[in-house]
Structure formats: structure tokens, C-alpha cells
Amino acid sequence: MIAALTIPMLSGCDKQVLGTVLDQTAGFSFAAPVLNMETDPSDDNILRIPLYRTASAEEMATIRCEFYDPASDSFVAVDPEGRFRLATTRVVFIDDARTGYAQVSYSSLDDFGMTDKYSFRLSIDSPVTPGGYATTMVTVNRRLTFDSIGIGTFYDEFLFYNTYDVEILKAREAAIYRVMHPFDEGLVAEDYVKNGWYTTPSEYIQIEIKPSGEIRFDEFANGMYFQQKYTVYGINPPERKEHLEKDCSAFSNSWINNKTLSLYPFYYIKGYGYFDCFPMIITLP
Numbered sequence: 001m002i003a004a005l006t007i008p009m010l011s012g013c014d015k016q017v018l019g020t021v022l023d024q025t026a027g028f029s030f031a032a033p034v035l036n037m038e039t040d041p042s043d044d045n046i047l048r049i050p051l052y053r054t055a056s057a058e059e060m061a062t063i064r065c066e067f068y069d070p071a072s073d074s075f076v077a078v079d080p081e082g083r084f085r086l087a088t089t090r091v092v093f094i095d096d097a098r099t100g101y102a103q104v105s106y107s108s109l110d111d112f113g114m115t116d117k118y119s120f121r122l123s124i125d126s127p128v129t130p131g132g133y134a135t136t137m138v139t140v141n142r143r144l145t146f147d148s149i150g151i152g153t154f155y156d157e158f159l160f161y162n163t164y165d166v167e168i169l170k171a172r173e174a175a176i177y178r179v180m181h182p183f184d185e186g187l188v189a190e191d192y193v194k195n196g197w198y199t200t201p202s203e204y205i206q207i208e209i210k211p212s213g214e215i216r217f218d219e220f221a222n223g224m225y226f227q228q229k230y231t232v233y234g235i236n237p238p239e240r241k242e243h244l245e246k247d248c249s250a251f252s253n254s255w256i257n258n259k260t261l262s263l264y265p266f267y268y269i270k271g272y273g274y275f276d277c278f279p280m281i282i283t284l285p
């Protein structure tokens with residue numbers, strides 16, 4: 001599958017509701033307002049984004065692609081970085097198909113950073129089905145190949161008293177690691193689930209060791225459901241976009257030894273408040 005989506009295109013309930021609406025009214029819709037995609041050499045420098053039509057809709061939809069331009073703080077028709085280009089403004093549904101694909105090409109996979117994410121916005125200029133999605137923000141990153149390197153250990157001072165065993169994956173392409181299911185065992189063992197302070201955590205924490213030696217990690221949900229109302233996230237302190245008033249300059253990610261990493265996630269609730277930076281200790285196999 002070319003440029004496979006990394007999130008389900010529709011949850012069961014949303015899919016059923018959207019499907020019912022699509023059957024009743026002529027028009028088109030994207031799968032969701034936000035889509036995350038990965039790409040690799042097998043995609044031949046083309047991203048295919050699904051677009052859906054009702055049985056009574058025309059067999060061609062018109063779309064447009066826009067890119068955020070930080071210089072003007074607006075969306076523009078041409079990618080300021082010159083990376084992406086809409087192949088055609090028309091999406092054709094062949095043989096009465098209910099799904100067609102918008103095609104966005106990119107210049108070269110070599111232009112993608114190992115972990116950088118890039119985005120663009122697609123919009124439908126043809127009739128949109130009531131209840132459907134007229135616009136989708138597409139985020140794209142390079143697809144990496146991960147292999148298991150064995151069992152390591154994981155400790156998070158913010159959540160846990162104990163250290164837990166975890167599987168560690170490493171990318172073939174770079175010094176990028178994934179700590180798999182780091183919170184699952186501890187959230188059960190230390191009674192977050194029992195006490196109702198549990199929500200689904202991220203499947204993994206992705207850590208990148210840059211050629212300069214800098215250590216960073218992707219934002220993640222730790223599975224704590226604060227006050228049974230708020231999802232708690234951990235983010236690399238320099239990458240925060242809110243709660244910048246908190247001074248995190250005393251905290252930095254580092255190697256304790258050649259197998260052990262010390263990270264300092266800044267734990268916060270989006271749009272609500274923050275806790276602090278707490279040490280997270282990960283030992284590689």
C-alpha cells in the first residue's frame with residue numbers, strides 16, 4: 001500500500017455515521033480532518049490521500065493543496081520549501097468507485113529528515129457531503145525500518161515507584177530507538193487503572209540521537225488521566241509551544257553510561273497546565 005496511513009482512517013463509530021451520511025447525499029469527503037502518513041522509496045515520490053464519494057456524486061472531484069508560509073503567516077498555493085506539489089487538481093473515481101486518491105508528489109526522499117514531519121492542507125472545491133470533511137491537514141514523515149534489539153528497562157519518576165522491562169527497537173537508518181509499551185505494565189501494577197486515572201498511552205517513546213550527540217524524543221501520552229478528566233503528555237522541553245514561562249534550563253537529556261539514557265520530559269496538560277520535568281531512565285539491552 002503506497003504511503004500507508006499511520007492512524008485508522010475512521011473509527012468504527014465515525015465510519016458508520018459518515019458512511020450513512022455519504023449514502024444519503026451527493027458529495028465528497030476526506031476520511032478525517034487530520035491524517036498522518038509515512039513514506040519510503042517504494043512510494044516513488046508520490047503520496048496518495050483517500051477521498052470518498054457518495055453513490056450519487058459525480059465521478060470527479062476538484063481539490064486544492066495549500067502550504068503554510070511562516071513568512072506571511074498564511075496558507076499559500078506553492079510550497080515555500082519546494083518539497084511538495086499537487087499532481088492534479090482532479091480526483092477521478094474509476095469504474096464507479098467510492099474511493100479516489102489525491103496525488104501529491106515530492107521532489108526526493110533525500111529531502112526528508114530522519115524524524116522531521118512536514119505538512120500541507122488539502123481542501124475539496126466540489127460539493128461536500130453534510131457531515132463530511134471538506135479539509136484535511138496531512139502530516140508526512142519518512143518511514144523507518146525498526147528491528148528489536150532485545151529487552152531493556154524503563155523507569156519514570158513522574159509516574160512510577162518501580163522499574164519495568166521493555167522491548168527496545170532500533171532503526172536501521174539512524175540512531176533512533178523506540179521504547180515499546182513503556183507505560184502499560186506500570187499503569188496496571190501501580191493502580192492507575194484500578195483508580196480510574198488511566199487513558200490509553202502512546203505505543204512507544206521514540207528517541208533520536210543526532211550526529212551532534214544531541215538527544216531528543218517525540219512527544220508522547222503517558223496514560224495518566226489526571227483527575228479522571230485530562231490526558232497528560234510528555235514533551236522534550238526545548239520543543240514546547242506552551243507553558244514557556246517554566247524555566248527548564250536545568251534539565252537536559254544525557255547518557256549516564258554507554259547503555260543508559262536519562263531523559264527529562266516536561267509533563268503537561270494541553271491548554272490547561274503543567275507539572276514539571278521529571279527524570280526518565282532507559283537502559284538499552
